[in-house]
Amino acid sequence: MYTRKDSDGNKEKVPRHIISSTAFVLLKPKVEMFFYCQGWVLLLLFLGSYSIFSAGFYMIDLWLEIACDVPEEYADVVAEFMTRLTGNGVCIDNKCVDAFSISEIPHSVRVVIKAYLSADNDPEPQMQELEAFISELSKRHPVACFGAPALTVVNSEDWSSSWKVHFKPLRIGKRLLIVPTWEEAMQLPGDLVLRIDPGMAFGTGGHETTRLCLELLEQTMDQCDQTSQPSLLDLGTGSGILAMAASLLGAGRILALDIDPDAVTVAHENLELNGLSERIECGTAPLESLVENFDIILANILAEELVRLAPYLTARLSPGGYLILSGILAEKEQLVRQGFASQPLNYCQTVCSGEWVAMQYRNEAGS
16 A cells, blocks of 8 residues: 555555556556456556645646666655645556555565656756655665666646557457447448447457456357347446347346446446347446356456456356356456356366456256
C-alpha cells in the first residue's frame, strides 16, 4: 500500500498498482493495460486519476513532469515534499507491476515519485528546491541511493478515448465479427456481427480471456442439439459481449450477471445497440442466490474466484450441460483443475493463447 496525497494534503492508503497505473493512463496511456485489467480495476483507475490531481488538470495541454527515483522507504517523505512544492498531487510509480490481482503485485525496492507543473511555469525554482532537498536527504542517509530529479515535457491526453485507435474490427472463430461503434467493417456472408462500446466495462474481444471464451462458446454451441436453443448464464458479463455472441449463435434464455452495476449499465447499452435487449436479461444478482439451471455457463473471472464458486457453478449446470471457464493465467491452470476435481463434472479440454487459458467441462449426468 502507498499513501496518496491530493492537492489539499489529505492522505489515503491505496494499492500501489492503482497509483502507478494512473500516471500511465492519464499521460502516457498503455493500451494493453486497459485490456489487461478487469472492469473493477479500470474503474478504480478512473476514480483515482481524479483524486490525485487538482481541479483543472485537463484544461492544460502541456505539462512539466518532475520525477524522482528513490528507495521505497523514502517514498512518503519525498512525495509529501513534492506535493507542497508543486501545489498539485503526486503519483508514485511502481515499475514492477505485472499482475492480475492485488495479492500478486511484487514488492518494489525503488519507486518513482512524479509531480506536475503547467508548462507555462518556470520550473527552475522548484527544481532547485527539490535538488537541495534530495541532496540533504542523501547526506542524512548516505547508504541510500537517490536519483537526481528529472524534468520532461509531457502531453495531456484524454485517456478515456485515446485507446480507441487500437480497437479495430476483430474476427473470432468461424463466424463472429466484433466491430467497435466508431468503426466500419466489411462483412462476409454468414458473419454474425456485434457492435461494441466497452465503456467502463471489460470485454472487447481483443483480450485473450474474452477471445478464448468466444471460441469455446462457438465450439460448444456446435456440439449442442441443433433442434433446441440452450439456456445460458454469462457470469461476469462486463460489456455483455459473451452474452450477445451466445444470442447470435442460437442460445435461447440468457442471463448475464456482473457484480459491478456500471458494467451492467454498459451491457444494457450494448444490448440496445445490437437489438438484443428483449433477448438477454442483465442483473447484479450473486450466483449463490440463483435457483435456475442452465445448459451452458460462461465464467470469465479470476482463477481464485472460479475455484471459490466451483460448487455453485456445478449446482447451476443442467445435466448434459457445458461449463466454460476463462480469465485464467496459464500458471493457475492446475489451481483451477484441482479446485474442480471434487465436482461431478467431466473435464473436456483446455485451450490457450499467450499466457492465458480457458477450460471446458461437462455435466455428463443425464446426457
